[in-house]
Amino acid sequence: MSQFLEFTVLGLILGSVYAISATGLVVTYTTSGVFNFAHGAVGMIAAYGYWELVTHHVPAALAMVLIILVGAPLLGVIIEWLLMRRLLGDTGERPIMVTLGLLSILIGMALVVFGENRGDTLNPLVGGTFRILGVGVTSQDLVIAGAAAAIAVALRVLFHSFRLGVALRAVVDDPELLATSGASPVAMSRTGWVLGSVLAALAGVLLAQQQQTSLDTYTLALLVVSGFAAAVFGRLRSVPLTYAGGLVLGLAVIYFGSYAQPHLGSWGPDLSAALPMIFLFGVLIALPSVRLRAVGKLTTLRPPRVASGWESLVAAAAFFLVAVACSLTLSGTVVGGNSSFGVVLDHTMAYGIVGLSLVLLIGYAGQVSLCQFAFMGIGAFLMGKVAGGGSLLGLLLAVVVCAAIGALIALPTVRLRGLYFALATFAFADAAYTGIFPDTRVLGQGLNVGQIVLPGLSFGGNRAVFLLLAGAFVLSALLVLAIRRSLFGRRLVALQDSPAAYATVGLNAAFTKVAVFAIAAGLAGLAGALYGTAAGIVGTSDFDIFTGVIFVLFVVVWGVRTVSGAFLAALSFAVLTHVWTNGVGLFAGAGIVLIGWAPNGIIGMTWLSRLVPHRPGAGRRASTHDAASLVGVVDTREGDIRAAG
Amino acid sequence: MPPADALAPERTGGGGSDPVLEVRGVTVHFGGVSALTDVTLSVDRGSVTGLIGPNGAGKTTLFNVISGLQVPNSGVVVFEGRDLARVRPHRRARLGIARTFQRLELFGSLTAEDNVRVGLESSIRWWQWHRLRASFPWARDEAGDGARATGSRVVGLADRLLAGVGLAGHESEQSSAMPTGSARMVELARALAMQPKLVLLDEPGSGLDEHESEALGSLLQRLAADGMAVLLVEHDMELVMRVCDRVHVLDFGHIIASGTPDEVRADPRVQKAYLGASAGSAPAAGGDV
Numbered sequence: 052m053s054q055f056l057e058f059t060v061l062g063l064i065l066g067s068v069y070a071i072s073a074t075g076l077v078v079t080y081t082t083s084g085v086f087n088f089a090h091g092a093v094g095m096i097a098a099y100g101y102w103e104l105v106t107h108h109v110p111a112a113l114a115m116v117l118i119i120l121v122g123a124p125l126l127g128v129i130i131e132w133l134l135m136r137r138l139l140g141d142t143g144e145r146p147i148m149v150t151l152g153l154l155s156i157l158i159g160m161a162l163v164v165f166g167e168n169r170g171d172t173l174n175p176l177v178g179g180t181f182r183i184l185g186v187g188v189t190s191q192d193l194v195i196a197g198a199a200a201a202i203a204v205a206l207r208v209l210f211h212s213f214r215l216g217v218a219l220r221a222v223v224d225d226p227e228l229l230a231t232s233g234a235s236p237v238a239m240s241r242t243g244w245v246l247g248s249v250l251a252a253l254a255g256v257l258l259a260q261q262q263q264t265s266l267d268t269y270t271l272a273l274l275v276v277s278g279f280a281a282a283v284f285g286r287l288r289s290v291p292l293t294y295a296g297g298l299v300l301g302l303a304v305i306y307f308g309s310y311a312q313p314h315l316g317s318w319g320p321d322l323s324a325a326l327p328m329i330f331l332f333g334v335l336i337a338l339p340s341v342r343l344r345a346v347g348k349l350t351t352l353r354p355p356r357v358a359s360g361w362e363s364l365v366a367a368a369a370f371f372l373v374a375v376a377c378s379l380t381l382s383g384t385v386v387g388g389n390s391s392f393g394v395v396l397d398h399t400m401a402y403g404i405v406g407l408s409l410v411l412l413i414g415y416a417g418q419v420s421l422c423q424f425a426f427m428g429i430g431a432f433l434m435g436k437v438a439g440g441g442s443l444l445g446l447l448l449a450v451v452v453c454a455a456i457g458a459l460i461a462l463p464t465v466r467l468r469g470l471y472f473a474l475a476t477f478a479f480a481d482a483a484y485t486g487i488f489p490d491t492r493v494l495g496q497g498l499n500v501g502q503i504v505l506p507g508l509s510f511g512g513n514r515a516v517f518l519l520l521a522g523a524f525v526l527s528a529l530l531v532l533a534i535r536r537s538l539f540g541r542r543l544v545a546l547q548d549s550p551a552a553y554a555t556v557g558l559n560a561a562f563t564k565v566a567v568f569a570i571a572a573g574l575a576g577l578a579g580a581l582y583g584t585a586a587g588i589v590g591t592s593d594f595d596i597f598t599g600v601i602f603v604l605f606v607v608v609w610g611v612r613t614v615s616g617a618f619l620a621a622l623s624f625a626v627l628t629h630v631w632t633n634g635v636g637l638f639a640g641a642g643i644v645l646i647g648w649a650p651n652g653i654i655g656m657t658w659l660s661r662l663v664p665h666r667p668g669a670g671r672r673a674s675t676h677d678a679a680s681l682v683g684v685v686d687t688r689e690g691d692i693r694a695a696g
Numbered sequence: 697m698p699p700a701d702a703l704a705p706e707r708t709g710g711g712g713s714d715p716v717l718e719v720r721g722v723t724v725h726f727g728g729v730s731a732l733t734d735v736t737l738s739v740d741r742g743s744v745t746g747l748i749g750p751n752g753a754g755k756t757t758l759f760n761v762i763s764g765l766q767v768p769n770s771g772v773v774v775f776e777g778r779d780l781a782r783v784r785p786h787r788r789a790r791l792g793i794a795r796t797f798q799r800l801e802l803f804g805s806l807t808a809e810d811n812v813r814v815g816l817e818s819s820i821r822w823w824q825w826h827r828l829r830a831s832f833p834w835a836r837d838e839a840g841d842g843a844r845a846t847g848s849r850v851v852g853l854a855d856r857l858l859a860g861v862g863l864a865g866h867e868s869e870q871s872s873a874m875p876t877g878s879a880r881m882v883e884l885a886r887a888l889a890m891q892p893k894l895v896l897l898d899e900p901g902s903g904l905d906e907h908e909s910e911a912l913g914s915l916l917q918r919l920a921a922d923g924m925a926v927l928l929v930e931h932d933m934e935l936v937m938r939v940c941d942r943v944h945v946l947d948f949g950h951i952i953a954s955g956t957p958d959e960v961r962a963d964p965r966v967q968k969a970y971l972g973a974s975a976g977s978a979p980a981a982g983g984d985v
């Protein structure tokens with residue numbers, strides 16, 4: 052019984068940690084309509100700032116005031132002005148991308164300035180330990196539990212009792228309504244970002260003080276990830292529910308780790324790390340479906356021209372010839388010990404296929420997936436394990452199994468709003484990366500994948516392997532373009548443009564979304580299998596969730612609606628990871644700032660697209676509406692439509 | 697084919713008619729606001745039925761209830777004798793209910809032609825893989841050659857439908873870049889492409905000039921003559937009075953009058969709803985309320 056009490060106290064303290072970050076998320080979301088993936092990163096920067104001040108002999112209390120009440124609000128104002136203002140009211144994928152970009156900028160900056168971690172620990176604000184119900188807790192723990200509760204109460208009061216708070220809440224409910232009531236949505240959104248940053252900074256500093264280990268960039272930035280679950284539990288709106296969700300989650304993690312995990316023995320994977328994400332997935336499944344609504348908002352985006360069948364065939368052939376030329380620089384026979392150049396080439400092709408899956412998903416269907424790298428990992432795993440590794444069967448299974456898993460993930464979640472769907476994919480990616488891949492029976496530190504052997508063909512040399520990858524990329528690109536030109540492709544674009552109209556022409560949005568997600572997952576699985584076979588040996592770190600997120604940003608920055616965007620993203624990503632690892636996130640983040648101005652990405656920018664010739668006849672138009680031709684309709688109905696239907 | 701106008705009088709009168717759609721006792725609240733209160737009406741096969749009322753009367757809300765985008769607080773919608781309560785929007789569309797939107801819901805990044813194609817192809821199921829062949833280069837050019845030419849066949853139909861709503865020559869324009877009047881006609885063509893039994897039109901006439909709205913009127917009458925049921929929300933009273941066989945009047949969520957255009961025009965409650973206390977003869981022909 053005393054043990055149970057101890058676990059309960061520990062669970063409540065952990066839950067308070069979750070609750071602090073989760074309530075901050077809720078504040079930004081309710082006031083600006085944007086889910087801030089970078090919430091934890093803001094806290095991380097604040098913690099480093101605090102650390103710098105304290106090591107320069109600024110008194111701890113003063114340092115906290117400076118960071119939380121001066122630095123954080125300033126950062127909030129800058130974020131709102133630089134990144135968010137152009138996206139106000141945008142409910143599509145761009146706000147998600149921009150906060151993910153902010154996450155990678157902040158992490159990139161911290162990596163460059165502070166490194167991956169700081170050896171020394173911070174002193175807690177207040178020292179000493181207590182005993183509560185016979186359980187020893189530090190004063191810092193009490194401060195955190197108290198702060199979590201105080202923040203929850205204060206926000207609840209603010210949102211429901213003051214005019215400012217009520218107006219703040221209105222932003223997300225109906226920006227147009229707010230505008231007609233005289234309040235400025237921009238001012239409200241700025242207030243929201245300031246408030247959110249202050250809470251993030253407070254959480255960051257308190258947690259950094261509590262962590263008795265070193266300050267770690269990734270740990271701090273991604274700590275908030277567990278808070279996602281609590282925030283979604285509160286439907287991203289209710290502060291009290293979010294607080295409750297945090298506590299429940301904290302208890303669940305501690306109870307599970309203490310009671311259930313030991314019984315799983317050595318057989319079960321270490322699920323406690325993945326538990327918050329499993330919780331998040333569960334909460335998402337329980338959410339009510341989004342209601343179809345006619346919003347009457349027309350996209351004004353000019354979509355990139357779709358290459359015709361012959362054009363794409365010719366381009367594919369030319370591309371493959373260039374690939375053959377590149378392959379001549381590679382050694383023909385030696386396996387392993389590939390040159391840097393060879394590694395970059397291989398990675399470009401494998402990431403390129405992942406990029407293509409994102410073109411299909413984000414570019415055509417408007418669905419954000421943050422778990423393509425997890426599918427890659429599964430693909431590589433199957434490639435390494437099935438039939439001793441390197442078999443054709445493994446390659447096929449990588450595609451089929453990933454597509455099936457994709458469908459299983461999508462089935463319960465496609466009915467949700469886009470943001471929730473993105474969160475579900477994030478939850479899956481995190482569960483795979485932290486809970487499943489590290490197991491030595493899955494990927495662990497390194498899994499031997501083995502060279503692929505196709506009937507009648509030997510892929511022993513680097514050159515052959517690269518050509519295999521290049522061939523797979525070219526075929527995938529042709530497939531994606533063929534899909535875009537097909538009836539299915541038209542439906543994907545139609546669904547993205549107007550879900551309400553999509554339903555009223557008799558099409559099932561849920562089915563379409565599940566199908567496209569499964570196809571994209573299969574492509575990512577293929578990419579992973581090929582990546583594995585090219586690398587020879589892969590580990591968990593190859594499929595880092597954070598790297599996966601940055602890659603999504605690369606594709607969006609270059610142009611997620613085109614195949615060439617996917618290729619350029621893969622190329623620059625492969626080169627940059629090889630040359631300057633810390634710069635990858637910075638590049639992605641800096642590029643994302645652009646998408647407020649260039650929604651179609653770099654290669655969709657107008658000055659560039661003017662260089663591309665237009666299809667002849669695309670601009671043909673008649674001078675006026677020919678009212679007399681209305682006469683033709685009845686005949687049309689009686690004749691051909693029936694025949695076609 | 698005889699002129700549509702000549703046929704119209706024979707279908708009026710309601711009485712022993714053949715309702716394709718029946719709305720019974722539908723009530724919708726938004727928070728404290730009642731958008732619809734106990735609305736009952738029916739729409740006959742092969743007729744144009746008007747639904748008019750001042751701004752905010754609940755016309756669009758009723759359309760949303762019929763097409764399944766809005767769940768009513770109470771009441772039923774019956775289509776061809778079948779209660780639609782548990783039927784999802786895309787299923788209702790497949791049963792034969794098509795619609796257009798007051799605030800445009802085009803597939804904005806597609807061309808006008810592709811908008812209509814999506815409607816035309818909505819009956820193609822995913823297992824009909826052979827249809828996908830149309831997207832490959834070698835299956836493209838052979839018009840009129842059975843299954844291989846599905847693509848060109850559908851394109852041809854889409855173009856004819858667009859021509860039918862007066863948009864010949866505009867097939868490859870991006871639909872979100874079109875002027876409102878034309879965009880409405882693209883929505884109409886897309887709805888007609890599904891061969892609906894009932895089509896709900898939410899202010900199709902706004903954004904059209906006089907000539908075009910006249911053409912729209914005769915198009916609607918032709919559709920009705922062909923057996924389709926049309927439910928028309930429109931502020932252009934001349935159009936409503938000219939083409940409708942029956943008219944229902946909504947005011948603050950209540951049906952305040954139903955009948956032939958002439959009966960409705962003469963109804964004092966309707967005049968009051970449109971003009972408030974002041975005397976007058978609204979909704980007068982030609983008035984744009």
Ligand SMILES: Nc1ncnc2c1ncn2[C@@H]1O[C@H](COP(=O)(O)OP(=O)(O)OP(=O)(O)O)[C@@H](O)[C@H]1O
Pocket residue numbers: 726729730731749750751752753754755756757758798
């Ligand atoms: N989603 C919604 N939430 C809250 N109120 C709504 C909503 N949709 C409509 N309303 C309200 O319901 C009432 C009826 O609106 P509706 O759009 O159906 O009217 P309408 O007859 O189509 O008007 P109009 O002629 O201007 O198109 C209005 O008071 C409107 O403000």
Ligand SMILES: [Mg+2]
Pocket residue numbers: 755756757798
């Ligand atoms: Mg309306």
